[in-house]
Amino acid sequence: MPWICSDSPALVLAPMEGVIDAPMRTLLTERGGFSFCVSEFLRVHHQIYPRRVFEAHVPELKQEGKTPSGVPVQVQLLGGNEEQMALNAFKAYEAGARAIDLNFGCPSPVVNRHDGGACLLKYPNRIQAIVSAVRKAVPHPIPVSAKLRLGWECMDDIFMNAERAMQGGASWITIHARTKAQGYTPPAHWEYIGQVRKNLGIPIIANGEIWTLDDFKRCQEITQCQHFMVGRGALANPDLAQQIAMEIGILPQKTEKCFTLIHSPEYWEPILHRFAQITEKSSFSSDYTTCRIKQWLKLAKLKNPLDYWFNALKLCKNSKELFLALRKISENGSKSAFLDFRS
Numbered sequence: 001m002p003w004i005c006s007d008s009p010a011l012v013l014a015p016m017e018g019v020i021d022a023p024m025r026t027l028l029t030e031r032g033g034f035s036f037c038v039s040e041f042l043r044v045h046h047q048i049y050p051r052r053v054f055e056a057h058v059p060e061l062k063q064e065g066k067t068p069s070g071v072p073v074q075v076q077l078l079g080g081n082e083e084q085m086a087l088n089a090f091k092a093y094e095a096g097a098r099a100i101d102l103n104f105g106c107p108s109p110v111v112n113r114h115d116g117g118a119c120l121l122k123y124p125n126r127i128q129a130i131v132s133a134v135r136k137a138v139p140h141p142i143p144v145s146a147k148l149r150l151g152w153e154c155m156d157d158i159f160m161n162a163e164r165a166m167q168g169g170a171s172w173i174t175i176h177a178r179t180k181a182q183g184y185t186p187p188a189h190w191e192y193i194g195q196v197r198k199n200l201g202i203p204i205i206a207n208g209e210i211w212t213l214d215d216f217k218r219c220q221e222i223t224q225c226q227h228f229m230v231g232r233g234a235l236a237n238p239d240l241a242q243q244i245a246m247e248i249g250i251l252p253q254k255t256e257k258c259f260t261l262i263h264s265p266e267y268w269e270p271i272l273h274r275f276a277q278i279t280e281k282s283s284f285s286s287d288y289t290t291c292r293i294k295q296w297l298k299l300a301k302l303k304n305p306l307d308y309w310f311n312a313l314k315l316c317k318n319s320k321e322l323f324l325a326l327r328k329i330s331e332n333g334s335k336s337a338f339l340d341f342r343s
């Protein structure tokens with residue numbers, strides 16, 4: 001299965017721990033546009049995980065490593081011990097993983113204190129050693145990629161780190177265009193991605209701060225990349241992937257223009273219902289669904305004016321209440337959204 005080809009574009013759904021899990025991947029990939037997804041990271045310490053751990057973490061492994069709509073899922077590992085990473089990569093392969101991604105970008109203090117994620121950006125030799133050990137551990141048709149931030153504090157560190165990841169045998173490199181110190185504060189420094197792409201001979205996936213089609217076009221222009229990854233933008237606008245995929249030729253252009261009011265409850269209601277249907281089918285609790293929907297809308301609210309109706313949903317205690325409130329808001333229009341719709 002070709003994951004990234006140097007001569008055709010790809011759009012990748014970003015890994016987002018605690019946010020883009022299997023139900024969310026199911027929903028976002030069935031809307032179309034994504035070439036493949038990357039799983040949330042699985043932290044590797046001193047243990048070698050059995051198959052059931054990989055299957056619980058990435059349930060798609062039980063369906064040939066694909067979401068129900070047939071989009072492949074790459075398994076991401078995070079850790080600083082090259083031997084353990086290699087042993088677990090092989091276990092992931094045995095559990096059905098058909099591509100492995102290595103996380104060198106997580107900024108979480110807990111993760112970094114335990115020698116994982118972005119703290120490895122301070123040690124290019126270790127990045128090379130980990131990529132190389134994992135590369136040797138899994139059969140050659142299985143791609144091994146690295147996901148990097150620009151550096152720990154210094155953006156120029158990306159040049160050495162990306163080169164070392166390539167020398168370790170990375171099939172491609174995803175670059176989130178910010179340092180760990182920059183966290184998630186805009187802007188993303190896409191020009192560094194463009195420089196790395198020019199310097200190295202392997203595919204580069206550009207990532208960070210693509211929220212709209214216009215952002216995408218600017219990122220494409222600056223980086224001249226063919227491959228892109230979106231995370232939060234795909235949650236804030238569940239149709240963004242389709243729009244980008246049409247722009248880069250992964251999907252055919254639609255002839256009719258479709259104007260959706262991305263901030264309206266009418267837009268979100270069927271999408272959220274579909275999400276609840278997916279979680280119910282996978283036996284997730286109503287509490288899980290309610291929490292995830294609130295988390296999702298809170299993120300979407302960063303870029304869309306959802307306030308007028310999101311506030312009315314915040315107090316709902318379960319998904320039944322939430323969908324009832326949403327129905328009433330849709331029926332009554334924006335003016336009534338400040339009323340209490342819970343009963």
Ligand SMILES: Cc1cc2nc3c(=O)[nH]c(=O)nc-3n(C[C@H](O)[C@H](O)[C@H](O)COP(=O)(O)O)c2cc1C
Pocket residue numbers: 014015016017018019039040041076103105106147176207208209210229230231232233
């Ligand atoms: C809540 C959250 C969880 C994340 N979890 C992961 C993860 O598990 N692995 C990873 O490589 N990156 C993770 N990231 C980083 C994203 O994959 C992505 O690089 C970052 O959000 C920038 O892209 P965006 O602007 O398109 O969201 C996470 C980001 C957020 C906000």
